[in-house]
Amino acid sequence: MKKRLLFLGPPGAGKGTQASRISTKYNLLHLSTGDLLRSEVKEGTELGKEAAILMDKGELVSDKLVLSIVEKKIISPNQGWLLDGFPRNLSQANSLESLLKKLSQPIELVLLLEVSDQLLIERLLARGRSDDNEETIANRLEIYREKTTPLIEHYSRLDLLHSINGDGGINQIEAAIEEILI
Numbered sequence: 001m002k003k004r005l006l007f008l009g010p011p012g013a014g015k016g017t018q019a020s021r022i023s024t025k026y027n028l029l030h031l032s033t034g035d036l037l038r039s040e041v042k043e044g045t046e047l048g049k050e051a052a053i054l055m056d057k058g059e060l061v062s063d064k065l066v067l068s069i070v071e072k073k074i075i076s077p078n079q080g081w082l083l084d085g086f087p088r089n090l091s092q093a094n095s096l097e098s099l100l101k102k103l104s105q106p107i108e109l110v111l112l113l114e115v116s117d118q119l120l121i122e123r124l125l126a127r128g129r130s131d132d133n134e135e136t137i138a139n140r141l142e143i144y145r146e147k148t149t150p151l152i153e154h155y156s157r158l159d160l161l162h163s164i165n166g167d168g169g170i171n172q173i174e175a176a177i178e179e180i181l182i
């Protein structure tokens with residue numbers, strides 16, 4: 001079974017939901033940079049204060065800040081992991097790769113959850129997080145297209161990428177993911 005995984009996909013694709021199910025089921029470390037940043041914001045740390053301004057606008061926080069969080073958490077050698085929401089651009093992908101090289105823990109699989117724009121917007125509006133208003137959503141989708149989609153080509157060149165249709169129900173998508181993992 002593959003146990004060092006990245007989840008890629010636009011906001012609202014269901015990365016968090018699926019990552020949380022799969023990581024529980026297979027005892028993987030679930031690392032969501034969005035969740036980690038939100039808890040820094042909640043605790044009112046300096047890092048959280050800096051991040052909140054950008055998160056509220058739907059902008060990406062700086063690579064340096066995100067990396068400092070990921071480096072702290074990554075990565076016990078015996079446990080598999082699942083990264084969700086990171087990397088978000090090529091520079092983060094390169095930093096991640098050099099970190100993983102040092103740790104001798106290469107990525108085994110990148111899962112791309114693909115969902116139509118219409119459905120993404122519906123899902124995000126229904127979720128109601130503080131950065132899920134119409135204006136911010138449009139910005140996040142644009143940033144995804146501009147900054148994150150180059151990773152699709154990047155990981156497909158490395159022969160790591162698998163696409164999953166994320167339009168269906170939660171159980172159906174989970175089953176499709178498991179079929180690829182095992």
Ligand code: AMP
Binds near residue numbers: 059066
């Ligand atoms: P998410 O929960 O993944 O949708 O992330 C929520 C917000 O956190 C994003 O809109 C960004 O502001 C910030 N964020 C999360 N992950 C990253 C990352 N890898 N790089 C930069 N910003 C991030």
